[in-house]
Amino acid sequence: MxxxxxxxxxxDFSSSPTSRxxxxxxxxxxxxxxxVLDSLLLLPTLAAFGQWLxxxxxxxxxxxxxxxxxxxxxxxLGWPLTWRESMAHYAALSRPDIRTAxxxxxxxxxxxxxxxxxxxxxxxxxxxxxxxxxPPVAYMLHAGVPLLLAAGIHLPGLHAGxxxxxxxxxxxxxxxxxxxxxxxxxxxxxxxSYKSDEKAxxxxxxxxARKDIITALEHGQTRLALRIKLTHAQRDAITxxxxxxxxxxxxxxxxxxxxxxxxxxxxxLPADMDPLEGWIVTA
Numbered sequence: 001m002x003x004x005x006x007x008x009x010x011x012d013f014s015s016s017p018t019s020r021x022x023x024x025x026x027x028x029x030x031x032x033x034x035x036v037l038d039s040l041l042l043l044p045t046l047a048a049f050g051q052w053l054x055x056x057x058x059x060x061x062x063x064x065x066x067x068x069x070x071x072x073x074x075x076x077l078g079w080p081l082t083w084r085e086s087m088a089h090y091a092a093l094s095r096p097d098i099r100t101a102x103x104x105x106x107x108x109x110x111x112x113x114x115x116x117x118x119x120x121x122x123x124x125x126x127x128x129x130x131x132x133x134x135p136p137v138a139y140m141l142h143a144g145v146p147l148l149l150a151a152g153i154h155l156p157g158l159h160a161g162x163x164x165x166x167x168x169x170x171x172x173x174x175x176x177x178x179x180x181x182x183x184x185x186x187x188x189x190x191x192x193s194y195k196s197d198e199k200a201x202x203x204x205x206x207x208x209a210r211k212d213i214i215t216a217l218e219h220g221q222t223r224l225a226l227r228i229k230l231t232h233a234q235r236d237a238i239t240x241x242x243x244x245x246x247x248x249x250x251x252x253x254x255x256x257x258x259x260x261x262x263x264x265x266x267x268x269l270p271a272d273m274d275p276l277e278g279w280i281v282t283a
Contacts (some may be wrong), residue, residue, distance in 0.1 A: 003043035005029040007059040010252030010262060013134060013243045015065075015143040017267065019044040025052070025218060030257040033083060036229045040237070040246055045145055053151035053174075055218065060267065061254035062179030064248060066129035068278035070116035073130050077101060083090070083158050083276050091146045095132075095139055102130050119274055124183045124283035135142070143220060148176050156267050158278055169189075177259045177267055177281040181251035184282070187223065188216040195244020202242030208241050210247055217254065224258045224282060253263040255282050 001121060010026040017023045029036055043049045043203040068083060069090065080086045090098075106114040114130040124246040132138045148155065152162030154172035165173050194209035196202055214235060220227035228250065230238070238246045259281045262268035 005031055006260060007057060008035070008253055008254055008256045009023060009059055009061040010165055010181075010254070011061060011063040011064045011065075012181070012251045012252065013049075013063060013140055013247040015139040015145055017046060021243070021245075022223045023049050024249040026253040026256075028253055030226070030260065033225060034227050034229055035254055035257045037231075037234055037250060039251065040234070046147065050147040050150065053147060053153060056173075058173040060175040060177070060256050060260040062177050062252035062254075062259065062281060063144065064179055064181055064252050065144040066118075066126075066137050066156060067141070067145060067176075067178040069129055069141070069276075070118045071274060071276050072107060073102075073116040073258050074276065076105060076116070078124070083278075086276065087145055088150065090142060092118040093142075095142065098131050098138055098142060102132055105130075115171040118277040120277065120283050121277045126180050126182065126188060126280060129180070144159065147169075150189070155278075156265060157269050157273050157275055160243070170185075171264060175256060175260075175267060176255060176267070178278055179252040180280045180283070181248040181255075183280065184222060184224075184251045184255060185213055188213050188221065195242065197243050199242070205243075207239065207241065210241075210244065213247060213251075214238060215252070221255075224254060225256055226254055226261075228254060258282055 008028050012024040014021055014023050021043045025041040028038045074086055075083055080089050110270050115130055117128045121128055127137050129141055132140050136262050150166055153174045154161030154175045155176050161172055167173055188207055192209045217228040259267035268281055269279045
């Protein structure tokens with residue numbers, strides 16, 4: 001990688017990773033509208049993920065986990081209404097505490113409107129960040145954001161990060177953006193399903209859908225106008241992964257590349273984004 005090409009990463013995150021279901025990092029670089037996948041890194045524990053974040057290197061990353069909670073939820077619960085304080089309060093809770101508080105919030109609301117949403121959820125088509133099942137994004141936020149904070153990472157629009165961790169141009173060395181692979185996948189194949197964690201549901205139809213996403217990414221058939229460059233071995237490995245985790249990491253890598261292309265200070269996030277809730281890059 002040349003000095004001009006900043007390391008890019010896409011992260012498919014798990015709040016309870018294992019060796020069978022690790023956190024997947026897609027590492028690469030971009031130039032002239034082309035995103036090159038260099039490697040896929042599998043991290044089986046949250047500790048390994050946290051350790052990787054602390055390592056001294058410069059990167060811009062797209063992470064598939066929410067970076068904030070809905071303002072409506074925080075207001076209703078009487079929790080802090082500034083981002084840093086809301087995350088500190090949230091991190092101090094246990095998962096049962098979170099489930100109890102969020103379930104009580106939902107139970108008091110009418111059918112069809114149980115969950116509070118962030119402003120970014122509807123344009124992105126993402127699950128509300130307070131959902132604790134299917135998918136448990138509330139626990140992903142609870143597990144992931146404290147690790148980003150502990151590593152002193154810059155979260156545009158939300159958190160400045162370590163003021164000493166900057167390059168020669170006084171730019172943050174490590175930049176984390178909230179990404180969502182489903183947003184890019186839907187642009188390419190509509191609402192066709194392309195993954196499942198259940199072996200029995202890893203069907204030929206889902207395999208074809210993954211192939212279609214990869215082909216479209218390689219041809220740059222998205223509004224992001226970026227083409228992914230894969231080796232034959234990489235393409236085979238990503239296609240064969242029925243869980244879709246490797247493909248999701250690659251989709252997040254492309255979103256990170258677009259954010260890096262937009263540059264600081266917001267890396268493509270809207271200037272009027274809610275500094276309490278955060279925003280999904282490319283939404």
